[in-house]
Amino acid sequence: xxxxxxxxxxxxxxxxxxxxxxxxxLGFFHQKDYVYADYVNEHALTIRYNGDASDEMQNDxxxxxxxxxxxxxxxxxxxxxxxxxxxNEGHASHGFEWEAHIESNHEGEHVNHGHHEDIxxxxxxxxxxxxxxxxxTHYRRFWSNLLVNGFFFFGxxxxxxxxxALHYATESGWGVVLLRIMEGIMSAMPVGIVVLLIVxxxxxxxxxxxxxxxxxxxxxxxxxxxxxxxxxxKAYLNQxxxxxxxVAYFATFFLFMKWFKKKSRQEDNEGGTESHFKMxxxxxxxxxxxxxxxxxxxxxxxxxxDTHWFSTLYGWYVFSGIWLSGMVMVMMITLYxxxxxxxxxxxxxxIHDVGKWMFALSFLWSYLWFSQFMLIWYSNIPEEVQxxxxxxxxxxxxxFGTFVINFVFPMVFLMSxxxxxxxxxxxxxxxxxxxxxxxxxxxxxxxxxxFDQWNFGLLEIGMFLMFLGIFVYTVLKAIGKSPLLQKNHxxxxxxxxxxx
Amino acid sequence: MKEIMEEKxxxxxxxxxxxxxxxxxxxxxxxxxxxxxxxxxxxHGIDPVIGVEPTRLGIAAFLYGLTGTMLAAIGLRYFMxxxxxxxxxxxxxxxxxxxxxxxxxIFFEFTVLCAAHGMAITYLLRNKxxxxxxxxxxxxxxxxxxxxxxxxxxxxxxxxxKEITAMLKKTGVVEMEEKxxK
Numbered sequence: 001x002x003x004x005x006x007x008x009x010x011x012x013x014x015x016x017x018x019x020x021x022x023x024x025x026l027g028f029f030h031q032k033d034y035v036y037a038d039y040v041n042e043h044a045l046t047i048r049y050n051g052d053a054s055d056e057m058q059n060d061x062x063x064x065x066x067x068x069x070x071x072x073x074x075x076x077x078x079x080x081x082x083x084x085x086x087x088n089e090g091h092a093s094h095g096f097e098w099e100a101h102i103e104s105n106h107e108g109e110h111v112n113h114g115h116h117e118d119i120x121x122x123x124x125x126x127x128x129x130x131x132x133x134x135x136x137t138h139y140r141r142f143w144s145n146l147l148v149n150g151f152f153f154f155g156x157x158x159x160x161x162x163x164x165a166l167h168y169a170t171e172s173g174w175g176v177v178l179l180r181i182m183e184g185i186m187s188a189m190p191v192g193i194v195v196l197l198i199v200x201x202x203x204x205x206x207x208x209x210x211x212x213x214x215x216x217x218x219x220x221x222x223x224x225x226x227x228x229x230x231x232x233x234k235a236y237l238n239q240x241x242x243x244x245x246x247v248a249y250f251a252t253f254f255l256f257m258k259w260f261k262k263k264s265r266q267e268d269n270e271g272g273t274e275s276h277f278k279m280x281x282x283x284x285x286x287x288x289x290x291x292x293x294x295x296x297x298x299x300x301x302x303x304x305x306d307t308h309w310f311s312t313l314y315g316w317y318v319f320s321g322i323w324l325s326g327m328v329m330v331m332m333i334t335l336y337x338x339x340x341x342x343x344x345x346x347x348x349x350x351i352h353d354v355g356k357w358m359f360a361l362s363f364l365w366s367y368l369w370f371s372q373f374m375l376i377w378y379s380n381i382p383e384e385v386q387x388x389x390x391x392x393x394x395x396x397x398x399x400f401g402t403f404v405i406n407f408v409f410p411m412v413f414l415m416s417x418x419x420x421x422x423x424x425x426x427x428x429x430x431x432x433x434x435x436x437x438x439x440x441x442x443x444x445x446x447x448x449x450x451f452d453q454w455n456f457g458l459l460e461i462g463m464f465l466m467f468l469g470i471f472v473y474t475v476l477k478a479i480g481k482s483p484l485l486q487k488n489h490x491x492x493x494x495x496x497x498x499x500x
Numbered sequence: 501m502k503e504i505m506e507e508k509x510x511x512x513x514x515x516x517x518x519x520x521x522x523x524x525x526x527x528x529x530x531x532x533x534x535x536x537x538x539x540x541x542x543x544h545g546i547d548p549v550i551g552v553e554p555t556r557l558g559i560a561a562f563l564y565g566l567t568g569t570m571l572a573a574i575g576l577r578y579f580m581x582x583x584x585x586x587x588x589x590x591x592x593x594x595x596x597x598x599x600x601x602x603x604x605x606i607f608f609e610f611t612v613l614c615a616a617h618g619m620a621i622t623y624l625l626r627n628k629x630x631x632x633x634x635x636x637x638x639x640x641x642x643x644x645x646x647x648x649x650x651x652x653x654x655x656x657x658x659x660x661x662k663e664i665t666a667m668l669k670k671t672g673v674v675e676m677e678e679k680x681x682k
Contacts, residue, residue: 370601370604373601374601374602374604374605377601378588378589378591378601378602379589380589380590380591499544499545500544500545
């Protein structure tokens with residue numbers, strides 16, 4: 001039984017990524033670097049910024065605000081609130097604090113007191129919404145999104161590889177008919193690896209500051225940016241060791257992935273149980289590596305964004321998300337191929353079992369989410385609790401929303417036996433969980449990279465669609481390269497008769 | 501002399517659950533009504549074959565669980581909020597809702613406790629298998645490694661007992677017994 005990616009599937013997946021690419025390009029030029037405004041009174045406000053803006057950019061911003069106010073019949077004066085320049089100590093800082101005074105252009109023409117608008121408040125609102133802001137020359141949103149999607153889709157491939165190894169190591173029988181689909185999904189691992197490597201190397205070269213500890217100023221005791229807490233983690237968080245680990249993760253995962261694929265094809269050709277027992281042993285070995293690497297990988301790639309913060313449960317939490325998104329992808333691809341008639345040997349019982357995994361892993365994820373949250377909330381230690389502070393203050397809707405989506409939806413809708421056997425239900429709930437876990441990764445990254453300056457728009461949606469298209473295309477292409485049934489697997493008969 | 505209602509029952513014993521399942525299917529296809537099957541463990545797929553309705557134990561379990569959650573909520577509200585508000589780690593101690601994350605483990609545990617115990621006790625009561633009750637299975641070996649089909653004469657008007665016995669013999673029975681129940 002061979003599958004070849006159909007023209008329609010090709011068009012849909014590649015079309016999706018093309019649309020995504022267009023959205024990314026459009027969104028790329030709408031990245032904002034926010035300034036902050038405090039309302040003083042109807043005619044005055046203060047404007048703060050502590051980033052890096054040249055005098056020219058500052059002037060442009062002043063001109064922009066002037067023209068907005070002029071069109072409404074007002075004029076504005078800016079005064080530097082930082083009269084004391086000595087604190088700069090020769091260090092060229094391009095942050096500022098302005099006091100802006102707004103006056104009406106038509107003195108003495110206050111006839112229209114009836115609908116007097118509070119011009120100062122509307123300017124504050126425009127600044128808060130980002131309508132008045134700098135263009136983000138560091139492209140923080142772009143890099144952060146690259147990391148979110150790179151990690152999410154790398155995680156899916158890794159989740160499939162993990163499940164395949166688990167299936168071999170436990171000598172399970174039921175899922176043999178699904179192994180080739182897992183192989184296909186894990187084959188798309190290079191997509192994530194390449195993107196993550198780009199993000200890391202760009203970080204090292206200073207293109208973005210997602211990882212604060214990569215900045216040599218932070219580690220330098222004589223610098224004004226010196227950070228004692230990060231300096232204390234130097235033994236682990238330093239670039240040579242980081243890249244050593246990155247290479248170790250990617251090499252291990254990639255080589256195991258290739259090896260499993262090679263062996264299962266060898267089994268197809270040669271038969272016998274020799275390949276199977278080798279894979280059984282190698283599967284167990286992989287799990288040993290994975291047990292350590294899944295945790296440290298999560299610390300390195302994601303937890304080190306919030307460098308001050310730490311949580312011992314973090315690795316497990318990220319791992320449960322990876323595993324679940326992998327399982328959802330297995331379900332989606334299986335349902336798609338089954339609908340096309342390529343998987344006559346996959347019965348409802350197999351679908352039901354994958355559905356059970358989706359259900360159970362949703363609970364595992366929610367359990368870990370809550371365990372991490374509750375312990376930190378309860379103990380209330382400042383350096384721990386600031387992680388949730390930023391999430392609840394600035395990301396409230398997404399933060400609690402992901403929990404609802406990823407816990408309540410699967411609990412209510414996947415509880416009954418009938419829904420786990422119905423393709424329609426599984427697709428709808430699967431898609432909801434899938435997006436929910438993308439939002440979860442979004443939530444892991446963004447509060448540490450964009451803080452309260454995040455946005456959700458073309459760039460986010462476009463990048464997700466682009467990656468989704470490329471990923472699914474790669475998966476379907478990889479599935480087409482080998483028969484859909486591992487015909488010499490010793491447990492094939494058991495799997496074919498899997499029924500309950 | 502009053503006539504006593506007498507009923508003849510056939511007990512057919514099998515050594516394997518798969519053989520029993522196939523036998524049951526063959527008998528039902530012939531129109532024989534099987535009143536019960538005794539087995540040391542659950543046989544997958546036997547319920548629809550012999551016409552056992554889906555169990556409502558799940559609904560009962562949900563209700564027991566709900567009871568547990570509510571009891572825990574009422575209890576914790578009384579202990580920790582109303583009766584003796586305790587300040588643990590500076591957490592709000594005068595509102596159940598604001599303090600709910602710290603109570604969730606207790607809600608959860610008490611829900612599980614009530615659901616599990618309620619389910620087990622319901623099961624034992626419904627099957628009349630509380631500890632010390634007389635056993636209702638026809639042969640003690642059905643709690644060990646044997647499987648038994650029970651067929652009542654009164655429920656099978658289409659076939660005589662002889663016909664049924666003949667049919668059973670074809671299905672791989674290891675022992676057969678005819679009893680008269682008064």
